[in-house]
Amino acid sequence: MLFDSEIIQITFLSLQVSAIATIVSLLIGLPLGTWLALGSFRGRSFFLSIINTGMALPPVVVGLVVAITLWRSGPLGDLHLIYTPVAIIIAQTVIAAPVVTGLTAAALEAMDPRLQQQLLGLGASRPQMVWYLWREARLPLLAALMAGFGSVISEVGASMMVGGNIRGQTRVLTTAIVLETSKGEFGTALALSTLLLVLTYLINLALTWIQQRGRKADWQSSPRK
């Protein structure tokens, strides 16, 4: 049985690690996806195929690789990160970054390529051009952010393997649900699941509201012919 204070702590930790992992993924995925979409270099298609494969990475495989890397005898063992929230953030970033990168690249590739030339032809510097392309693609880019967040808030395999599901330290909502189910505490597991669903819904509702705000003006009056 879980106490209220413990549920609050688990919920807060879940949101904290997934939010940080999503933000780090955005910081990696947005520039990397932009570079892949706008660049023309050798091996670009190969790189894109790797990222697209990364979008379907099984969390347990990520958990295994990150666990081996952070294990005390592993290459980054000296950092003593295994079974800490930081380890969960690292694993979740590995899961979400390809999602954000791949969807960013897809969003920018779907735009009219002449828009880049038009912005440059109006005197935009390259950073200004990229900024305005992001602005134009803000709806699919927010969808990329939502997909990235969705992929980590709901995963359990990696968090379990690298976090260890330690009470009061690395227990998050998904790992707590697994534990309660294994103990036969279905009522608690169901309550935690409902809490996870409601939280995910509220966060996506907020992001969807931001996403659709820009659409509203166009939607309210149809284009004139």
Place this chain on the structure above:
Amino acid sequence: MIEIRNLLIQRNGRDALKIDSLEIHRGETLAVVGPNGSGKSTLLLALARLLKPASGEVVFDGKSLSRLDDLEYRRKISFVFQDPLLLDMTVEQNIALGLKFRKTPKEEVHPRVWKWIKHLGIESLAKRRAGQLSGGEAQRVSLARAFVLEPELLLLDEPFSSLDPPTRAKMLEDLSALLAEDHRTAVFVTHNLNEAAKLSHRIAVIVGGMLRQVGPARQIKAKPADEAVAAFLHELPR
């Protein structure tokens, strides 16, 4: 003002445009005509330094573009594409875009933007979002967005080709008046020889990726330089 010397532009590994020599004088409107895929737009992209030459050079005010900073040069010019390519923002914000790129002081932006909004008769559209405009309205905004920059060189790539004939005629008239009044150097790509004759001082004919002839419309019609030019003129609607 602009000199093109032995220019070769390649696209996708193939020769897309060859020009031995072409001069564009300050204050002149040069129309570029030719069939589809002949290299007209390639010329504009090369003049905007959006395509780099495989060999040869484009000289602007005595300096080769390869020696000028790309951004600094592009801020002297302005490009209008076939499609308006407006951003998802208001008309006013779209027109101010190039000024924003140049970090023009805010107190200067508003009067300049409104000067061209009035000039092009789009006052009622100023607060509308780009997605709510008709094709003709959007193209007017696109012209205002280019003219507000007061560029030394204006590049226009078939800006009216997607418009219906009455709107197209009206836009052409407006552009013709603007260019005449403004004495701006412009290169205007079109399919239509009559449009070219109406707007420009001289016409350059490009066929099959090569500049074939440059001269006033009357001369080109009366005396095509070669068979390719004659064939192109022959295929044009009368």
